[in-house]
Amino acid sequence: MTGAATLGLDFGTGSGRVVMIDLNTGGGVTEHTVGYQRGFLDETTAPQMKLAPNSAIQDPADFIHAAEKLLSWAARAAADLGFEIHPIGISATSCTILPTLLDGTPLLHTPAFAGRPHAFAKLWKHHAADHYAKRIAAARPSFLGRYNNQTSSEWSLAKAWQTMAEDPALWQATERWIDAGDWIVWQLTGRETRSASHAGCKNHWQPDFGGYPEAGSLEAIQPGLGSWLDKLAPPHPLGTSAGPLTRRWQDVTGIGSAALVGVAMVDAEAAVLGSDVSTPGILVAAAGTSTCHMSLSAQPTPVAGIESLVYGGAVDGLYDYSTGQAASGDMLAWLSRMLAFGGRSSPEAVLETLVQELEGSVSPSPIQVMDWWNGCRTPLGQADLGGIVANIKTTTTPVEIYRAMLEAGAMGMRYAYDLHRQAGPIHEIRITGGMARFPAIMQIYADVMGQTVRANSTVLGSARGAAISAAKAAEWVVPIILGYTDYEPRESERYGEHYRQYCRHIEQASASTS
Template sequence: MAYVIGIDGGTESLRAHVFDLSGRSRGVGKGAYQTTFPEPGRAEQNPADWWHAAGVAVREAMAAAGVGPDQISAIAADTTSCTVVALDDAGQPLRPALLWMDVRAHHEAAEVAGCGDPALRLNGNGAGPVSPEWMLPKALWLARHQSDTFAAARKIGEYQDYLNLRLTGRWVASLNNVTMRWHYQTDHGGWPDSMLAKLGLTALRQKWPTEIVEPGKVIGPLTDRAAAHLGLLPGTPVVQGGADAFIGMIGLGVTQPGELAMITGSSHLHLGVASHAVHAKGVWGTYMDCVYPGRPIIEGGQTSTGSVIAWFKRNFADATPFETLNAQAEALPPGAEGLLALDHFQGNRTPYTDALSRGAITGLTLKHTPAHVYRALVESICFGTRLIVESFGSAFQAKRIVVAGGATRSPFWLQVHADTLGLPLQLTEEHEACALGSAILAATGAGHFPSIDAGCAAMVRVTSTIQPDMARHAAYAPIYARYLAAYGALQPLREAE
């Protein structure tokens, strides 16, 4: 029997899964690494730690699966996005990597956003913002604040590119990463050369990989040295992956126009397959060919979702189990008996792209309990998701939503999502959607499936569907209208602070 390995390079660790061709994980391994925070707003990792973790994780996964190296037909990886590396000509790091969450380049991000280049259509059709997490702000920061390192670097790329370099010896970029975070556009001129010129970054183009490989295509064979490190056979095909959440779309089987992957956790990420390209305020993307050939991907996100629930639980209901909170909140009617919340505790990413917006809870009376507040907070998060889906406009008419992450552990939260949206939600068998997405790409690149779509059909299984209660959906209509009004109503109060 043939197997494939899907690697998921996350923020705290790298996980390797051995999957069979039906999409079932047969063995898992994990290698942890550390993040350093040299100053507020800065976060760094040592790329050598990723490589060490890969050796640990793959060997553990192989042992757990009980399969031999000759049974592995291909390997592919996804990694954190916008984790930027600067390497010498031999591929050795010149400094620690700037982790995705590193926001030291906030001034540079504002400069990129203000340069007026057509490539900014990916950022709300020029309305912005550009995140300091993205490639260009970080590279511009390096050029300005560590100019010797920037000049000495022969290769500047991402975690994804570094890992593939160590696996194959080839310096290539993933079409996924460059289209959604490097301002590369397959339908609009390719590389952002005019933007680089405006920013004084023309030298960066010579440091970026010159070859781009799309997800699901073979990069090259595993080198002898890499094979020895991982415990695999030299020559094993290494297939291109990409950024973790986007590859998670594949692991959730979200492939067709109108389908949305909702990745939940401390924040929510909404990634949909659009019917056509669109560039508009409040919309990130669309990114053409980002995951699937010929299909634009649309992006939205909420900055604080699970983190809001964790804040409430920690500060106001620490002794109450989540099971009790969920049961008490579920017994309340929609709208929590007049209580309304705004979920902007850390600002709003889309559609307002307002970093200074703040959360609110209004309508409090002496009758309200922690369960009321909990329900209002959950509802506000779900309203935020509904607003994002509606803001996508004509390019994305939601037909199917597949959910992964922390919210899937709460049937109550899932039901409120379904009720506020008025749409069914689906859950899949494999919880590690990113690793499975990488495995599907590996299997496709190895020739087991003729396309990524076919790989998804064979390896992804929907296990349950949460149907909306349309009576509750109707009851939410006036409450949702109040939610929409809250953002504007709070502006004068914020400006008076």
């Protein structure tokens, strides 16, 4: 062996990814992606299950299968390239959450609960719990103070209440209620080692406010809801090692016991480290199926519209501020499916054509779009809102709609940027994730934002961040070597009126739902 490497595994909505980082240089060595075997299910893809509207569930076996494939591939690649694998980091979507037994066995994989909808993992974008989220927020509990006085159907407590109300036998049998990222670490190491990242982001855990909410405040909302706390466990700070791979995982993957697994991270918070950000003043946007925007501060400063304010979720010792757009990539995937309807082309081919045609499109689209295909996360926190496409004509082209969707996504980021600046000065914007690889898309973002945006040279920013976090837990120091492509706005006010119209839609929606 000639070198040492750290691995970062990122479990997204449709696939798992791994990136290998040279511990001595900080450079990316290689990367790989594995699609899930079964994929997520909803009322349209699994009509036989009779799921509630706006459900999004998944078999957790997908994560184990992907982890086996990714780690085995990485072991072979490392051997071929002369590297020995040391730390392994895990990031995952938040809050994709599942019920298990005390030993970590998913209830879905037990004879008593096999096939029952609430035994599956509920994906981050599971919105069938929206009714319960609204009832929690309506009670105005104090523990929502750092969460814009709201909670979401995407978050742990609302999903727990839905499970308790709709399948009480399953809820009673649930001994652990755990985020997928933390569960994957548990499976790899044989130890339940939860993370401050997942606990703080969407489980309402605040270490300087006493940790998780008090049982009394939950019981006041709904008798029995305090049982949620019995199914959680204390989280561990970033920089904690959960231990080596179990013997089974060593045998299956070919990775030795020198590889220590770090506690998991929320993918958006991992993207902060993956973008080499550890101090305030930089907005990091992870733009993929959804988009999350993160910034850091030494002090907690609540700002209306900021989705969450968490201590130690991205960088130990600092508060991170989070906002998000729930469908920035999902709405593009929806458009590609609509255009591919009938089978003459595939959604992937449609998207490739749209990106190519976008290269020759320079003017703002005449179409107006609100990017709410999965609801409005920031600033309204309303999962039941729908997307808007306006000013369609018989001469409208597909690329005009596609461009308008991208412009709306960029306007949502501009709105979030303005919110983050209320918590502290922001002097730089860094973008990672799948969209960062397309120059034409990044140019639209720069034009809409009216300022420079920096695209990360490693689009797998969350996987890289998980690798860096695990390396720190194992007391390795990873050099910073990332490069960026800067995109300058072509006109500072090219989208001024478009953005004002976007803001007016938010104001109107806020007034109608208040």
